[in-house]
Amino acid sequence: METLKTVKSLCPECLEKIEGIKYVEDGKVYLKKECNIHGSFTTLISRDVEHYIQMEECFDVDRAKAREPLTDTVHGCPFDCGLCPSHKQDTCLAVVEITDRCNMKCTYCFANSSMDASLDPDMDTIRTMFETVKKCQNEPTCIQISGGEPTLRDDLPEIISMGKQVGITHIELNTNGVRIAGDQDYFDRIASAGLDAIYLGFDGVSDDVYLQRTGRKLFDVKKEVINKCEKAGIGVVLVPLVAGNYNLHEVGRIIDFAASRVPTVRGVHFQPVFYSGRSPDDMEGKVTILDLLEEIEKQTSGQLKVTNFTPSLMPHAHCGATCLTLIENDGYLPLTNISLGAAKSASDVASKTKKSIMGRWKGLEKDKEAKSSCGDLLVKSSCCEKPLSDLTVKGSCCEKPLTDVLPEKSGSKLANGWADFIEMSKNTYLTISAMAFQDVWSYEQDRIENCCIHVVTQDGRFIPFCNYNMTSCNGQFMYRTAAE
Amino acid sequence: MSIIDKLKNLGGKGMDVKISAELENLMKDKGIKKEEVQEIINKAESSGNKLKSTDGELCIAKGEFENLTVYAMYSASELKDVYTHKMKILGLTGGELADADYDDESDWVCAKTGEPALERNVDMNYMGVTRPGPGIVCPNGSDFYVSPGVAKTLTTAESVLEEKRA
Incomplete structure (x- = not known):
């Protein structure tokens, strides 16, 4: 040992x-x-x-603290969250929960759901939550509207509009998609309110999987959400919860499905099950990041290898792994490789993560509109740091437009694999990531102190996501109930 | 005065080889010094390892550094272009110089042998990705060049690959 x-x-x-x-x-x-x-x-x-x-x-990031702490250090980490002055990392994504209600009763869930609408925060409270984000998070501001299931609120379009009025730069919606699939008018209203991306619960490509977790056939629902988003120009990130005895056998097919719906689908964000909330006690479905990556390698016939995944731009080397891949003739051309070593950071981890969320995970149409609001962020440290789509579509200041750089001689019979490569990088790329949430067994304070995903409470504090959802093995929450 | 003598005077007094302001700025942006270009041309002129245009007006010389390949295109009186790529050229796609099923003769001649240079795909590698691209290849099968246009494509692809790690 x-x-x-x-x-x-x-x-x-x-x-x-x-x-x-x-x-x-x-x-x-x-x-x-x-x-x-x-x-x-x-x-x-x-x-x-x-x-x-x-x-x-391979992990090497700079850090920037939040603009201002909201609580004092009294008991020491992790008992003073708000954020306290000792927290080392600014927010990259602020999670704003607008209801505890849900229309599903999933086997695995970290949320604490009820059906009591009177417990939903009112518009003034949500405005305060948005304003807290605006006050504490360094620009630009990124939030995820979550729950419960946020689409149970009829006033979601007004909530999104209010977020935009407050000045939130990027708003994404965490949803199971059931209402969106069935209610076109509702979807049109949230789209026109300014929604930037949808973070869609997507556990598999067969109804068996959905029946097991939710008791409902949902694959058609998920496809319909993607169809609607495609028409509206809103990007979708597929978010599979992964468990060993549940859907680990189809992670490769999930990636293949995502590849077939690029560019509307911008990424797959796997979340290996962790043990909080109503999760089972026996841990038999537990999946580590490496287990997941090995399955991805196996199920994509070695096209996406474990070594193609590098540490995510997250708080800690073990919080997640990410692979960026181009899609070529139904195959994959991964761009990332752990053997290339640590990326040299030019800006801090929260800025980079925000850039990734905003640049890679929103719709293509939105990218164009976002130039004025997000442009400063996207080009912050160098013109080359623009999203792939920008770099090659528009022709950045680093390079001339694509039309200028194609081979001189027309009619040449030579293949130009690199021109194809540039063409692919405009529209046919996919970000595949896996996030390892902490549970009470794997908990490391160092990871929490550096966390950049923060839940905003109704009384206007920021709680690192894993702390917020942390329970003892008896189901006692460290923060969630105490915070409300 | 020969081209070498003229280029030796680059940057010095009495320089009579023309370099446009645009090209000078471009070299500055790429961090390439005039002396380095001069050295590349000197070597090409003395060894004969260079491409010459079929009309005899232009030459392309190539210098390989650890992480950068630099090409200089020049005439007897003027440095016409300097272009670069970071990719490594690994060799001919497919490994050997087989007969092509198209007219593969380029507008360039390999100065050392006087044979026409051929347009062939060469494999190029950067940051773990290997793909083919159009090269200008001497019939000896081991001297590889790229055109300024292809170099621009390669530079863009390099930026795409670098961006993934930003």
Whole structure:
């Protein structure tokens, strides 16, 4: 047994702060921690220490703090969230929950759903939440409207309009898509209110999967949402929750489906199941990031390899992995590779993540409109940092327009694989990412202190997402209930 | 005065080889010094490893550095163009110089042998991605050049690949 490092963690029983050690045994990484009252707990963190360390070595980001803290440091991390002055990272995405209600009863969910509409925050409260984001997050501001299921609110179009009036730069909607698929008028209203992207729950490409989690056949619903977004020019990110005994066997087909709907579908954002809320206690479906990446490699016949995934521009090397790939003749041409080493950062992690959310994950039509509002961000440190679509469609200041750079001789029989490559990078690329949320077993304070995804509470505080949804193994929330 | 002598004077007093202001700015943007271009041309002139246009008016010399390939296009009196790519040319696509099923003769002659240079695909690699692109190839099968137009395509593709890591 070889110790990697000591970490600050939590007792899964009582949520008290305890120390743990990360260690290696038989090539696997484990976290072991001990509570004076509740004893010892050991969790598997990664099945392959080499991959684990490679991800750390490839991770290199600068950081910027939030514009201003909202709470004082009293008890120490993680008990002062709001954000407190010791938090190391500005917000990249602020999650604004506008209802706890939901029209699904999913087997796995981190949200705490009820059907009591009277508990929904009113418009004034939501305005305060938006204004808090505007005040604390460095520009530009990115929010995700979430829940519960936000489309249960009839006033969602007004909420989105209000967000835009407050000056929020990018608004995306986290939804199961059921209402959008069936209610064209409602969709038209949220689209014209200024919605930038849809973050669509999408667990598989067969009804079996949806029946298992929700008791309903939903694949046609998901396809209809994408059809509607295509017409409206709104980008879609498919968001599969992944569990071993659920849909891990079809992650490759999910990616293939996404590739077939590019450019409306801009990305697939896998979320391996974590154990909070109403999740099962037995953890039999647990999937690590590496498990998922290995399945993706297997199911895409080696076209997208584990090594094509690099650490996401997230708080921590182990919070996520991302691959950017072009789509070529129904195959993949991945652009990212961990062997290329750490990217040299020119701006901090929140700015980069926002750029990624705004540039890659919104609709193509929206990209064009967004030039005036987002242009400053997108070109912040260099003209070459524009989104792929911009770089090559418009011809940035780095390069002449595409029409100028195509081969001189017309009628040449030579293939120009690089001209095709540029053409593909305009419209046929896909971002595939996986995010590893923390549960009470895998909890590391270091990851929380650097977290950039923050839930905005109704009383106007920011809680790092994993803290907000953290429960003890008995279902006791650390923040969620206390915050409301 | 020969082209070499003229180019030796680049940047010095009495320079009579013309470089347009536009080209000078372009070289400055790319971080290429006149002396480096001069060195590339000197070597090409002394070794004969260069392309010559079929009308004899222009030459292309090539210099390979660790992460950059620099081409200089020049006439007897003027430096006409300097262009670059970061990609590495790996070799002929398909490995060998087989007969082409099209007229593959380019507008260039390989100065050393006097044979026409051929338009053939060469494999080029950058940041883990290898794809073919049009090259100008000497019949010895080992000297590879690209045209200014193709170099622009390559530079754009390089930017796309670099952007993914930004």
